[in-house]
Amino acid sequence: MRDIDEIDELLRPLARIAPDEPGGRAGGARARALFADIIAQERDAATTVALPRRPHEGRRGRRALLGLAASAVLALGVVFGPGLAGGAATSYANAAVEIREEGETYVARIKDPYADQREFSEAFRALGLNVELRVIPVSPSAVGEIVSLGGGLAGTPLNVPFGARKEPADCDLADSGCFMVVTVPAGIKGKPGVMHFELGRQAKPGESYENDWQSVTRPGEPLAGVKVSGRTVEDVLAEVTKRGLAAEFRRVVVHEGGYEVKPLAADEVGGDWIVFKVTPARAGVVTLEVTAERQTGLAYVD
Amino acid sequence: MSDDIHRFEAVYTATYDRITAYAARRCDSPQDAADVVAETFVIVWRKIDELPPGAEARLWVYGVARNVLADHRRGALRRQARHRDLDAEMADLHGDPADHSVERSAIAQAFRTLPDDDRELLALVAWEGLDREEIATMLGLSRNAVRIRLHRARRRFSRALDEAEVRRALTDTVVPVGRSL
Numbered sequence: 470m471r472d473i474d475e476i477d478e479l480l481r482p483l484a485r486i487a488p489d490e491p492g493g494r495a496g497g498a499r500a501r502a503l504f505a506d507i508i509a510q511e512r513d514a515a516t517t518v519a520l521p522r523r524p525h526e527g528r529r530g531r532r533a534l535l536g537l538a539a540s541a542v543l544a545l546g547v548v549f550g551p552g553l554a555g556g557a558a559t560s561y562a563n564a565a566v567e568i569r570e571e572g573e574t575y576v577a578r579i580k581d582p583y584a585d586q587r588e589f590s591e592a593f594r595a596l597g598l599n600v601e602l603r604v605i606p607v608s609p610s611a612v613g614e615i616v617s618l619g620g621g622l623a624g625t626p627l628n629v630p631f632g633a634r635k636e637p638a639d640c641d642l643a644d645s646g647c648f649m650v651v652t653v654p655a656g657i658k659g660k661p662g663v664m665h666f667e668l669g670r671q672a673k674p675g676e677s678y679e680n681d682w683q684s685v686t687r688p689g690e691p692l693a694g695v696k697v698s699g700r701t702v703e704d705v706l707a708e709v710t711k712r713g714l715a716a717e718f719r720r721v722v723v724h725e726g727g728y729e730v731k732p733l734a735a736d737e738v739g740g741d742w743i744v745f746k747v748t749p750a751r752a753g754v755v756t757l758e759v760t761a762e763r764q765t766g767l768a769y770v771d
Numbered sequence: 772m773s774d775d776i777h778r779f780e781a782v783y784t785a786t787y788d789r790i791t792a793y794a795a796r797r798c799d800s801p802q803d804a805a806d807v808v809a810e811t812f813v814i815v816w817r818k819i820d821e822l823p824p825g826a827e828a829r830l831w832v833y834g835v836a837r838n839v840l841a842d843h844r845r846g847a848l849r850r851q852a853r854h855r856d857l858d859a860e861m862a863d864l865h866g867d868p869a870d871h872s873v874e875r876s877a878i879a880q881a882f883r884t885l886p887d888d889d890r891e892l893l894a895l896v897a898w899e900g901l902d903r904e905e906i907a908t909m910l911g912l913s914r915n916a917v918r919i920r921l922h923r924a925r926r927r928f929s930r931a932l933d934e935a936e937v938r939r940a941l942t943d944t945v946v947p948v949g950r951s952l
Contacts, residue, residue, distance in 0.1 A: 471929045473896065473921075479932070480897035483879050484796045488898045492791030493808075495784045503809060504783055507816045508776055618877070632877035683933065768926070 482630070559596075566592045570655065574630060577651045582642065582668055593653075599663045600653055605679040607669030608749035610689030613642050615649075616680045617667040630654070633666050678749045685747045685755050692755070697747045699769030702759055703740035705747065715754045721745050723764050730758055745769065775819050782822060783812060786832045789899070793836050796898050798843075807843055811836040830909040833899070837891065837909070844887075881931040889924035896921070 471479070481488050493500055559570040565585035568577040575598060579589055586602045593600040607616055615633040633651045640647035649668070657664055672678055685692045691712055697705050709716050720733040738759060745767055746758045760767070791808050798804035814835050815822070823831050882890060895901045901909065907917045 471925065471932070473925060476893060476925055476928060477897040479878050480882065480893055483882060484894075484898040486792045486795050488900055490792070492788045492793070492795055495787035500783075500787050503812065504780070507783075507809075507812050508779065615877070630879065632879070634877065634880070687933070 561592050561595045563588050563592055565589065568592050568596060573655050574652050575655055577653075578636070579649045579651070582649045583670060586668075597658045598653060599657065599660065600651070601663050601665045602651075603665055603667045604670050605667050606672035606676045607680040608672075608678045608683070608685070608690060610687055611669035611680045611683065612671050614669050615666055616669045616683070618665065631664070672752065675751060677751045681748050681750065681756065683748060685749050690749065692747055697744050699763070700744055701740060702738055702742045702744055702757060705744045705757060706740075709747075709755060709757075713753070717750055717754060717756045719756055719758050721758050721760050721764070721767070723760075723767060733759070778822060779816050779819050782815060782819075782828050782832060786829055787812075789829070790832060790836050793833065793899060794840070796894065797840055803843065807836065807839050810839045810843075814839065827908055830901075830905055833895075833901075834909045834911075878932065881934070882928065884931050885924065885927055888920070889927055892917070892921050892924045893928060 486492055561568045565581065565588035566577055566579040568575055570576075575593075575596065577589070577592065577600075579585060579602075582589065582602055583604060586604055589602040590600065605616070607614075618631070618633055631653050633649060635642065636648045636650045637646075642649060651666055653664055667679075669680060684690070686695055686697060687693065691714055692708060695708055697708065706716060716735075718733040718735055718738050719730040722729045722731055738757075739761070742759045742761050743763045744757050744759050745764075748756045748758060750756045790811055791804070794804040794807040794811070795801070798807060811832065815832055818835075821831075822828055882893075885893075892906065895906050895909070903914055903917045903921065906912075906921075907914045910917070912920075
């Protein structure tokens with residue numbers, strides 16, 4: 470489980486007003502006006518004025534899907550803008566990907582991210598954005614999913630969103646009409662760091678999985694639903710071999726604020742050691758992340 | 772009466788910025804946030820006799836805001852007489868009012884799958900910067916209850932993130948992301 474500091478780091482950018490920023494100014498004219506209005510009210514009376522609710526403004530409708538097929542005539546990338554008013558380019562399209570500026574973000578729609586990962590990076594680069602799509606071999610449940618994203622965000626405002634999703638939600642990228650949509654903060658423009666998105670692909674025979682931090686107890690994985698965290702190596706190995714899987718080991722080293730995993734030979738591991746997590750290594754092989762003794766600093770939650 | 776006004780003025784001045792931020796972070800539109808702010812302070816004014824002294828006052832106001840927000844979400848809160856100025860203030864805080872792009876973030880999506888109580892606890896820590904004791908005071912719970920609820924909320928959020936299969940590297944250095952305790 471993530472610690473509270475990491476959760477804070479993940480949540481802070483979601484705040485519409487950054488956690489360190491104050492909201493309205495109490496000394497401002499608006500605050501004074503509200504104050505004056507409130508103290509003019511009778512304290513014990515039900516003074517709430519019954520005005521009809523104004524209907525909520527509708528969510529901004531989902532933008533119509535871009536006909537990337539229709540724009541396939543754009544054999545070469547086309548950078549739109551600067552407009553008459555001048556300024557930097559704000560949108561880009563090539564046959565594979567289309568990027569638009571939306572608010573404080575750039576939003577890219579990509580039809581076939583497996584085939585077009587190079588065009589993806591090129592399109593971003595044309596707008597001065599250092600964004601990379603990497604396609605990595607993963608265990609079965611992560612194929613077709615964005616398994617990781619990050620990097621390059623240092624110095625961008627905390628409340629600007631970033632992320633990746635499929636459109637429509639949960640569609641299969643192999644289907645036509647399924648797009649991957651990637652959002653990056655506009656603030657990364659001109660920054661040296663690379664923001665990356667990692668997309669899972671099926672592994673070749675014998676190829677190591679790179680989503681080796683995810684648990685194999687997740688749905689779609691070989692130990693789906695099995696309780697492993699906090700059990701002994703002996704117990705968990707029985708579950709593993711029962712399913713015709715082989716096991717490798719890594720040592721969990723706990724330190725302040727997190728932990729690391731280090732290589733560990735099978736003959737160093739005792740049957741009474743404690744399993745923290747089981748992760749995918751490659752087809753037919755899982756990795757047991759273990760400690761010699763139960764660690765109070767680890768949350769055994771799997 | 773004038774004592775009451777002074778007390779109200781003191782707590783209003785001390786908490787206005789925090790309550791506007793609290794409301795803006797939790798409401799999808801600036802109009803809703805303005806309603807929550809106005810209604811919160813109306814209640815604080817009406818109940819000024821109940822205002823606890825010292826540092827607890829701020830937490831008490833947060834508690835009022837939380838209840839107002841809950842009523843608002845249930846649709847129970849009638850619109851205040853319009854405060855156009857306040858609307859403008861909240862609109863400034865929200866930035867582009869049409870920008871619901873926060874929802875696009877994968878982390879935000881995972882956050883949104885959590886029960887309301889989990890979200891509120893995690894947000895009080897991450898956004899308002901309250902510690903467990905302060906949250907306990909605000910919510911009228913024991914510190915231990917807050918500790919347990921917070922632990923469960925963190926666990927559910929961790930799982931939701933794992934399901935979203937997204938982790939964030941906070942810097943460009945290679946760190947074992949997703950491997951914190």
